[in-house]
Amino acid sequence: MDINYTPEELAFRDEVRSFLDNKLPKDIASKVKNGQHLGKDDTVRWQKILNEQGWMAMHWPVEHGGTGWSPIQKHIFEEECAEYGAPTVLPFGVNMVAPVIIKFGTEEQKQTYLPKILNSDVWWCQGYSEPGAGSDLAGLKTKAVREGDHYIVNGQKTWTTLGQHADWIFCLVRTDPNAKKQEGISFLLIDMETPGITVRPLITLDGEHEVNEVFFDDVKVPVENLVGEENKGWTCAKYLLTFERTGIAGVGQSKAALKHLKTVARQVQQNGKPLIEDPLFRNRLADVEMELMALEMTNLRTVAAAQAGGVPGAESSFLKIMGTELRQEITDLFRRAAGPYAQPFLPESFEADYDGESVGPDFANTVSAKYFNMRKLSIFGGSNEIQKNIIAKMILGL
Amino acid sequence: MDFKLNDEQRMLEETVGRLVRDGYPFDAREKARTSELGYSTQMWQQFAELGLLGVPFAEDFGGFNGGGPELMVVAEGFGRGLVLEPYLATVVLSGTLIDALGNDAQKESLISAIVGGELRLALAAYEPEGRYDHTHVATQAEKQGDSYVISGRKAVVLHGDSADKLVVIARTGGETRGREGLSAFVVDADASGVSRRGYETIDGLRAAEIHFDNASGELLGEEGGAADALEASLALGIVALCAEAAGAMEVACDQTLAYIKERQQFGVAIGKFQALQHRMVEMRMELEKARSMTILAACSLDAAPQVRAKRLAAAKAIIGKSGRKVAEEAIQLHGGMGMMEETAVSHYAKRIVMIDHQLGDLGYHMQMLESLLDVDEDAA
Numbered sequence: 001m002d003i004n005y006t007p008e009e010l011a012f013r014d015e016v017r018s019f020l021d022n023k024l025p026k027d028i029a030s031k032v033k034n035g036q037h038l039g040k041d042d043t044v045r046w047q048k049i050l051n052e053q054g055w056m057a058m059h060w061p062v063e064h065g066g067t068g069w070s071p072i073q074k075h076i077f078e079e080e081c082a083e084y085g086a087p088t089v090l091p092f093g094v095n096m097v098a099p100v101i102i103k104f105g106t107e108e109q110k111q112t113y114l115p116k117i118l119n120s121d122v123w124w125c126q127g128y129s130e131p132g133a134g135s136d137l138a139g140l141k142t143k144a145v146r147e148g149d150h151y152i153v154n155g156q157k158t159w160t161t162l163g164q165h166a167d168w169i170f171c172l173v174r175t176d177p178n179a180k181k182q183e184g185i186s187f188l189l190i191d192m193e194t195p196g197i198t199v200r201p202l203i204t205l206d207g208e209h210e211v212n213e214v215f216f217d218d219v220k221v222p223v224e225n226l227v228g229e230e231n232k233g234w235t236c237a238k239y240l241l242t243f244e245r246t247g248i249a250g251v252g253q254s255k256a257a258l259k260h261l262k263t264v265a266r267q268v269q270q271n272g273k274p275l276i277e278d279p280l281f282r283n284r285l286a287d288v289e290m291e292l293m294a295l296e297m298t299n300l301r302t303v304a305a306a307q308a309g310g311v312p313g314a315e316s317s318f319l320k321i322m323g324t325e326l327r328q329e330i331t332d333l334f335r336r337a338a339g340p341y342a343q344p345f346l347p348e349s350f351e352a353d354y355d356g357e358s359v360g361p362d363f364a365n366t367v368s369a370k371y372f373n374m375r376k377l378s379i380f381g382g383s384n385e386i387q388k389n390i391i392a393k394m395i396l397g398l
Numbered sequence: 399m400d401f402k403l404n405d406e407q408r409m410l411e412e413t414v415g416r417l418v419r420d421g422y423p424f425d426a427r428e429k430a431r432t433s434e435l436g437y438s439t440q441m442w443q444q445f446a447e448l449g450l451l452g453v454p455f456a457e458d459f460g461g462f463n464g465g466g467p468e469l470m471v472v473a474e475g476f477g478r479g480l481v482l483e484p485y486l487a488t489v490v491l492s493g494t495l496i497d498a499l500g501n502d503a504q505k506e507s508l509i510s511a512i513v514g515g516e517l518r519l520a521l522a523a524y525e526p527e528g529r530y531d532h533t534h535v536a537t538q539a540e541k542q543g544d545s546y547v548i549s550g551r552k553a554v555v556l557h558g559d560s561a562d563k564l565v566v567i568a569r570t571g572g573e574t575r576g577r578e579g580l581s582a583f584v585v586d587a588d589a590s591g592v593s594r595r596g597y598e599t600i601d602g603l604r605a606a607e608i609h610f611d612n613a614s615g616e617l618l619g620e621e622g623g624a625a626d627a628l629e630a631s632l633a634l635g636i637v638a639l640c641a642e643a644a645g646a647m648e649v650a651c652d653q654t655l656a657y658i659k660e661r662q663q664f665g666v667a668i669g670k671f672q673a674l675q676h677r678m679v680e681m682r683m684e685l686e687k688a689r690s691m692t693i694l695a696a697c698s699l700d701a702a703p704q705v706r707a708k709r710l711a712a713a714k715a716i717i718g719k720s721g722r723k724v725a726e727e728a729i730q731l732h733g734g735m736g737m738m739e740e741t742a743v744s745h746y747a748k749r750i751v752m753i754d755h756q757l758g759d760l761g762y763h764m765q766m767l768e769s770l771l772d773v774d775e776d777a778a
């Protein structure tokens with residue numbers, strides 16, 4: 001047993017660091033570190049840089065342009081990216097729809113979609129959830145009826161993250177209303193420009209426009225946009241979910257956030273002393289620190305177990321719960337560190353070009369909005385309750 | 399021992415209850431919240447007509463002569479409706495301080511105007527470097543002729559943006575951190591030397607950073623002798639915040655319960671899942687604790703000073719702790735809907751969590767409690 005990186009892994013880490021030192025645009029990293037808004041342009045600019053380096057597609061097979069990295073290398077890469085303030089890669093194209101196309105798609109589909117995903121020429125969004133189908137995804141109702149060489153799609157998707165920027169959406173649709181729930185579902189790729197699609201913004205409790213409703217009204221989708229077999233979409237969906245949960249532990253993000261939190265707690269004064277010397281606050285920092293160590297080791301163990309290939313199975317549900325709870329806890333401590341200055345809400349200060357004065361200390365501008373926004377972590381990607389159900393069933397056999 | 403409200407208190411509860419039910423539907427609140435002022439002056443006039451602005455004041459001023467329990471009843475009702483108007487700032491924090499310290503003439507003019515709905519106030523006590531410590535006062539006041547000039551900065555002054563007058567705590571003696579040498583002043587919000595930067599808070603209220611640069615102020619009470627009265631007003635403020643939190647937590651629990659009974663997934667109401675039932679039960683336990691501690695706080699205002707301090711610290715700390723749990727669970731059990739601005743419960747969650755950032759948070763009050771651990775409860 002040896003918990004240290006091998007010399008090769010250390011060399012890889014150096015390579016990642018030097019890449020980030022040289023290629024990560026400073027303006028983008030500064031936005032990430034200060035919790036400011038990233039525009040579509042920022043994300044696309046960074047992803048194109050990654051692609052030039054050949055590092056865009058961690059989870060793809062090498063023959064399609066994947067990195068061929070081991071799970072440990074992926075872990076190193078993610079951790080270093082978070083440490084440097086690189087934006088998280090938008091998962092919908094490269095880490096969600098692409099693996100499905102690679103596994104179930106036709107040769108033609110691979111050639112049509114994969115290169116544009118690699119180069120971030122096309123912005124994808126995920127059309128799974130519906131008003132009536134959240135945790136119970138298989139209860140979805142959006143239907144696609146085959147007419148000649150088209151499907152006619154009618155229905156509604158919701159909570160569609162960044163759908164306002166999207167060029168394409170991948171959807172689960174019902175193609176056989178008479179089959180059992182999971183068996184009548186198909187996986188369709190839909191061009192957002194198609195007539196009959198309406199995107200309506202949903203505003204979250206922190207005032208952000210991050211999610212949307214997407215309505216389909218007699219939308220004509222060519223049959224060649226079907227991935228896999230008709231009525232076998234649930235297989236694609238399940239396969240995709242395993243990818244959705246990779247990197248879900250967010251160890252890198254938590255590490256970077258905790259480091260920032262400590263810096264802040266050294267600066268903030270309370271009773272004439274730095275907040276970090278307050279026994280209660282320090283105790284909670286220590287608590288987060290040890291939880292983070294436990295998470296990191298658990299993550300590495302899980303990752304190493306998957307070294308043989310593929311992606312972690314039900315174990316990733318542990319990581320999702322532990323990781324998201326920890327990230328949420330850190331946002332709670334940030335808002336506490338801000339004290340009374342957690343209250344002011346100046347959304348304009350979330351923009352990088354904001355040149356006004358902060359109300360309180362700079363770090364405090366976004367703490368409460370972040371705290372509330374991060375409530376989403378335990379809701380999406382399979383809620384933490386659903387993860388527990390999965391563990392109970394798949395691991396404990398209950 | 400008797401936990402029942404008396405007839406007058408019950409009437410007060412009904413009055414506030416009706417007002418909130420009829421006058422405070424979610425969309426009306428949203429309209430007021432997003433208006434320039436951030437609340438409704440019409441509503442404020444209604445408070446005046448119903449006598450709510452006089453609750454803690456003497457009958458001579460048109461008041462109700464109420465104490466902790468009466469304020470509790472009002473604030474709990476306000477919490478249920480997420481009331482936006484500057485009641486805490488004007489009546490509870492500033493008004494009671496004027497009432498405690500002011501001379502007859504000051505009280506006659508200022509308290510009567512508060513009760514009549516003609517005067518809105520804000521308490522400018524806390525400072526940028528002082529966090530939740532009300533004795534951290536660097537703002538200085540100096541006597542010039544028969545008035546004082548004040549210089550300094552005040553932080554996150556609740557409703558300081560729209561107040562007509564400010565009650566300012568400034569130092570006429572002593573060190574930056576300490577109870578000695580604190581004085582209270584009334585300052586016109588538009589006076590020269592006062593500059594205000596108003597802003598929204600994340601829970602939909604308004605506040606301001608206020609700069610005093612040789613602003614002229616009128617002394618309340620004796621020079622250097624404001625600490626006791628300030629602490630009594632802050633204690634009332636804590637009672638009001640605890641009660642507001644309890645009211646808001648009640649609604650958050652009710653809405654969540656209704657939601658899990660109605661929301662169907664996997665062919666059943668999600669409230670059928672035992673995992674969620676237990677979570678809902680835990681929320682209700684937190685609510686019960688919050689209610690209990692609110693009553694304890696409201697009925698301890700006249701206790702011996704150390705006992706009062708201990709109970710108030712415990713109450714506000716429990717509110718901070720239980721409030722966080724209820725707020726987070728209310729969102730979680732609503733799933734994606736809980737994250738939406740158009741879902742009322744998200745606004746309740748925000749207010750409940752932000753109450754922890756007013757008049758001392760969980761950490762501040764736990765520290766207070768630690769320092770008072772040996773205080774004998776029987777000394778009450």
Ligand SMILES: Cc1cc2nc3c(=O)[nH]c(=O)nc-3n(C[C@H](O)[C@H](O)[C@H](O)COP(=O)(O)OP(=O)(O)OC[C@H]3O[C@@H](n4cnc5c(N)ncnc54)[C@H](O)[C@@H]3O)c2cc1C
Pocket residue numbers: 125126127128129131133134135136158159160161162210211376379380381382383384385386389661663664668671673674730731732733734735737
């Ligand atoms: C910010 C955000 C972004 C999102 N982005 C996308 C996106 O891009 N694309 C997309 O398709 N979807 C997206 N989602 C949707 C997300 O996947 C769903 O919100 C999630 O699946 C939960 O569904 P729901 O909101 O309908 O809640 P519900 O399923 O109604 O759940 C409500 C509560 O009940 C609990 N619950 C449900 N069933 C059970 C059970 N059997 N046992 C115990 N507890 C249970 C849940 O855990 C939750 O606490 C997003 C959501 C959010 C909040």
